Amino acid sequence: MNMRRFVPIAMLAAAVLASAEDAAPLFIRNAVIHPVTAGEITGSLLVKDGLIAGIGAKLAAPKGVKVLDAKGAHLYPGMIDSATVMGLTEISSVRETQDASELGDFNPQLRTIVAINPDSEHIPVARANGITSVITIPSGSIIGGQAALIHLDGWTWEDMAVSRSAAMHLIFPVLSGGGGRRGSSIAGPSRASFSETQRRYEEQKRKLGQFFEEARRYQKAKAAKPAGFKTDLKFEAMLPVLDRKLPVMVVASRERAIKDAIVFSEKENIRIVLAQVREPGATLGDLKSKNIPVILPETFALPLEEDDAYDSPFTLPNELFKSGVLFAFGTFDSSFVRNLPYQAANAVAFGLPQQEALKAVTINAARIWGVEDKIGSIEKGKWADFILTDGDPLETRTQIKQMFIRGREVNLENRHTRLYHRYLNRP
Amino acid sequence: MKLLSNLVLLDLVLFAPTCLPAADIVIQNARILTVTKGNLTGSILIRDGKIQEVAEKVLAPPGAQIIDAGGQFVMPGIIDCHSHIAAESINESSISVSSMVGIEDVLDPEEISIYRALAGGVTTANVLHGSANAIGGKCSVIKTRWGKDARGILFDGSKPGIKFALGENPKRRGGSTTPGAVLRYPATRMGVEDVIRQAFTDAKFYQAAWKDHAAKKARGEQVSPPRRDLKLEPLVEVLEGKRLVHAHCYRADEILMLLRVADDFGFKIRTLQHVLEGYKVAREIAAHGAGASTFSDWWAYKVEAYDAIPFNAAIMHKKGVLVSLNSDSAELMRHLNTEAAKTLKYGGLTEDEALAMITINPAKQLMVESRVGSIEAGKDADLVLYDKHPLSNYAKVQKVLIEGEVYFDRDKDVSGRAEIEARRKALNEKQRRQRRPAAPSKPAASRRPV
Numbered sequence: 001m002n003m004r005r006f007v008p009i010a011m012l013a014a015a016v017l018a019s020a021e022d023a024a025p026l027f028i029r030n031a032v033i034h035p036v037t038a039g040e041i042t043g044s045l046l047v048k049d050g051l052i053a054g055i056g057a058k059l060a061a062p063k064g065v066k067v068l069d070a071k072g073a074h075l076y077p078g079m080i081d082s083a084t085v086m087g088l089t090e091i092s093s094v095r096e097t098q099d100a101s102e103l104g105d106f107n108p109q110l111r112t113i114v115a116i117n118p119d120s121e122h123i124p125v126a127r128a129n130g131i132t133s134v135i136t137i138p139s140g141s142i143i144g145g146q147a148a149l150i151h152l153d154g155w156t157w158e159d160m161a162v163s164r165s166a167a168m169h170l171i172f173p174v175l176s177g178g179g180g181r182r183g184s185s186i187a188g189p190s191r192a193s194f195s196e197t198q199r200r201y202e203e204q205k206r207k208l209g210q211f212f213e214e215a216r217r218y219q220k221a222k223a224a225k226p227a228g229f230k231t232d233l234k235f236e237a238m239l240p241v242l243d244r245k246l247p248v249m250v251v252a253s254r255e256r257a258i259k260d261a262i263v264f265s266e267k268e269n270i271r272i273v274l275a276q277v278r279e280p281g282a283t284l285g286d287l288k289s290k291n292i293p294v295i296l297p298e299t300f301a302l303p304l305e306e307d308d309a310y311d312s313p314f315t316l317p318n319e320l321f322k323s324g325v326l327f328a329f330g331t332f333d334s335s336f337v338r339n340l341p342y343q344a345a346n347a348v349a350f351g352l353p354q355q356e357a358l359k360a361v362t363i364n365a366a367r368i369w370g371v372e373d374k375i376g377s378i379e380k381g382k383w384a385d386f387i388l389t390d391g392d393p394l395e396t397r398t399q400i401k402q403m404f405i406r407g408r409e410v411n412l413e414n415r416h417t418r419l420y421h422r423y424l425n426r427p
Numbered sequence: 428m429k430l431l432s433n434l435v436l437l438d439l440v441l442f443a444p445t446c447l448p449a450a451d452i453v454i455q456n457a458r459i460l461t462v463t464k465g466n467l468t469g470s471i472l473i474r475d476g477k478i479q480e481v482a483e484k485v486l487a488p489p490g491a492q493i494i495d496a497g498g499q500f501v502m503p504g505i506i507d508c509h510s511h512i513a514a515e516s517i518n519e520s521s522i523s524v525s526s527m528v529g530i531e532d533v534l535d536p537e538e539i540s541i542y543r544a545l546a547g548g549v550t551t552a553n554v555l556h557g558s559a560n561a562i563g564g565k566c567s568v569i570k571t572r573w574g575k576d577a578r579g580i581l582f583d584g585s586k587p588g589i590k591f592a593l594g595e596n597p598k599r600r601g602g603s604t605t606p607g608a609v610l611r612y613p614a615t616r617m618g619v620e621d622v623i624r625q626a627f628t629d630a631k632f633y634q635a636a637w638k639d640h641a642a643k644k645a646r647g648e649q650v651s652p653p654r655r656d657l658k659l660e661p662l663v664e665v666l667e668g669k670r671l672v673h674a675h676c677y678r679a680d681e682i683l684m685l686l687r688v689a690d691d692f693g694f695k696i697r698t699l700q701h702v703l704e705g706y707k708v709a710r711e712i713a714a715h716g717a718g719a720s721t722f723s724d725w726w727a728y729k730v731e732a733y734d735a736i737p738f739n740a741a742i743m744h745k746k747g748v749l750v751s752l753n754s755d756s757a758e759l760m761r762h763l764n765t766e767a768a769k770t771l772k773y774g775g776l777t778e779d780e781a782l783a784m785i786t787i788n789p790a791k792q793l794m795v796e797s798r799v800g801s802i803e804a805g806k807d808a809d810l811v812l813y814d815k816h817p818l819s820n821y822a823k824v825q826k827v828l829i830e831g832e833v834y835f836d837r838d839k840d841v842s843g844r845a846e847i848e849a850r851r852k853a854l855n856e857k858q859r860r861q862r863r864p865a866a867p868s869k870p871a872a873s874r875r876p877v
Contacts, residue, residue: 091727091728091730092727093728094730121727300758301758307539334727335726335728339724342820345820345821348820349815349823350823396765396771397818399772416773417738419706419734419738420706420736423709424742
């Protein structure tokens with residue numbers, strides 16, 4: 001009877017309590033702080049209004065703050081996964097739980113943010129391994145929609161949103177068959193004949209060019225402010241892309257597709273971020289000179305060809321680093337987001353400096369998505385998104401002890417820890 | 428492309444056996460993780476492909492080849508209890524009991540996955556039939572002896588196995604929504620049990636017929652033998668403990684069902700494969716004596732994997748189950764060492780317990796622990812050298828030995844790449860010159876199972 005009323009009131013009370021806690025400044029002392037953008041500091045961190053208000057070896061705790069003794073724990077910025085289907089895909093084999101891929105070739109008006117399920121079981125599971133923010137991407141055929149940058153904490157997708165529209169997602173047409181596994185655009189052996197594949201590729205490229213041309217005409221027509229101008233949702237969504245305000249995340253894995261994408265971006269005068277780059281070949285120099293950032297797919301991957309070096313997916317991140325290309329990592333998944341740090345570490349085993357691997361899951365991701373003033377490092381004025389650990393967060397054996405998002409402590413329990421405790425204690 | 432891959436194969440064969448097993452080998456200055464007998468810094472003496480001595484100080488026999496590990500880590504070769512590499516095809520999915528087929532007949536020793544697994548430290552793999560049938564085909568245990576022929580990669584003396592499968596995969600063909608698809612029994616978990624019970628009922632009858640025949644023959648009676656049944660023969664071997672059952676399963680209910688079926692017919696399940704909800708019935712698994720071979724942290728890729736937890740291995744281990752971590756993937760197989768590290772994180776196992784899950788435990792599950800799975804005198808010299816501790820994400824494999832032969836050497840792999848690239852270019856150039864205009868193109872046959 002009254003229970004139905006009681007529940008929302010209790011939840012409201014909890015929410016009020018949480019925000020009241022946020023208001024109280026937090027002082028973390030005795031931590032080994034790894035700002036990522038600067039050298040490590042053993043000392044304290046002050047958090048006020050969800051922001052980092054001070055860092056220092058000799059920082060004194062102001063009066064009235066809540067003090068947390070880190071007892072020598074390591075403090076790192078929360079990690080960022082630059083490509084996921086978090087909140088869109090719950091069980092990958094069940095269509096009813098998939099919301100990443102819409103019908104149609106051109107859907108720039110679609111927004112992943114509105115389809116993100118804040119109660120997805122994948123969210124707390126990823127958090128438990130130190131990931132505080134992710135980019136959630138659509139898939140689709142060519143232009144799949146707008147990717148969102150979210151915090152892995154919040155009651156609603158509005159609470160979670162860092163950037164409702166962080167990038168337009170474009171799968172660049174490739175000269176190969178369709179298909180691929182786990183969000184990969186890498187096709188298996190094509191069943192279609194070469195001429196059929198080529199015809200399809202040329203047709204898709206033509207359609208893509210035409211779509212941009214129509215979007216430009218729409219832009220011009222709108223600027224002229226004619227009477228009775230009718231809004232077109234697809235072209236309207238393209239305006240920030242044409243104005244270079246919104247980057248386009250272009251999936252292009254191999255040298256040929258990457259070249260195509262670069263030529264296309266210059267012709268259309270758009271900002272691009274390349275995604276799922278696997279075999280950049282001779283394009284590395286261009287990526288550097290044209291300041292095109294890259295989101296790498298999982299490093300735990302097989303080489304593309306039978307006779308490629310066995311470690312080619314492992315060494316690629318270091319190749320990009322040596323060429324001066326700005327890059328970050330993505331898992332392109334929901335259930336494997338928790339392995340993002342280990343993906344970065346695998347690149348370290350094969351040559352990438354550890355600091356660069358760490359940057360690729362923190363500050364460099366923030367730079368690529370234009371939020372380096374908010375997240376990605378421990379610096380004064382940034383959001384207090386950080387983790388306390390017992391060691392290097394890129395090592396599997398390291399435990400994440402505590403997590404804070406915008407200064408609020410986040411619960412690290414999840415479906416897996418609950419089932420663990422329940423069945424460990426089964427009589 | 429086939430031509431190119433053969434070229435690579437040829438090159439690697441030329442590179443691989445740098446030392447002949449005839450000479451003694453001493454690996455010196457190594458941090459040795461024996462897995463079963465603790466850790467030490469010292470040397471390993473290898474003679475005739477076997478570990479002869481493991482000690483802080485080993486006297487190198489005259490003429491012995493010396494491998495200076497330079498303070499690097501040596502662990503036993505990794506054993507993957509669930510793999511599908513090195514096979515031309517793996518699923519005879521037309522029938523619900525496919526025990527008449529076997530992987531041994533379709534082994535492909537040229538598949539590049541073998542070399543890649545080797546480069547990830549794997550020296551032994553259980554190559555299983557697929558999971559489309561309640562009772563699947565026969566399995567083969569191989570060693571990753573890259574460069575050898577099909578017979579040469581078989582793990583000689585290993586016990587034969589057979590694949591069973593429960594849950595979503597074997598019932599899928601019973602509920603296909605593809606128009607025109609022929610539905611195949613079973614469509615439910617109830618039907619999966621029925622298929623297995625029916626098959627073993629038949630096998631018992633068949634076994635009795637042969638026993639009866641043998642008895643009559645022994646009495647000197649003139650009798651013609653029963654008709655041979657190639658489907659039931661492997662199941663009789665299961666009943667007689669001569670063939671190991673490796674059963675793909677996910678949910679607690681179906682795991683318990685299979686254990687009870689096996690109890691009723693009087694045979695043992697050797698390993699439960701995947702067994703993602705094994706943690707819920709760990710006590711029952713331990714009581715039956717089945718081993719469990721699981722993923723470290725895969726989950727949510729299908730409904731029956733939604734309750735999968737990364738603590739599965741640790742819970743089952745703590746409750747007395749013999750646990751291994753497997754790959755079921757040509758990719759995951761390349762870094763089982765860091766998969767093992769996940770048991771340190773999820774459930775707090777010790778380093779030895781973690782390493783055991785990819786060495787001595789799968790060796791026991793495959794009943795080859797007298798040969799492989801730890802660094803002990805008398806065992807095969809299947810060893811992996813890592814530059815850092817193998818449970819660190821920063822470690823990579825430097826050398827892999829199988830029975831004292833170096834089958835993988837990272838330095839040689841890296842230094843040989845320029846030559847392979849040059850030959851690849853030369854071949855491409857040759858092909859370009861020879862290409863006749865307007866030649867009718869034939870689509871290349873896919874080598875991979877689809």
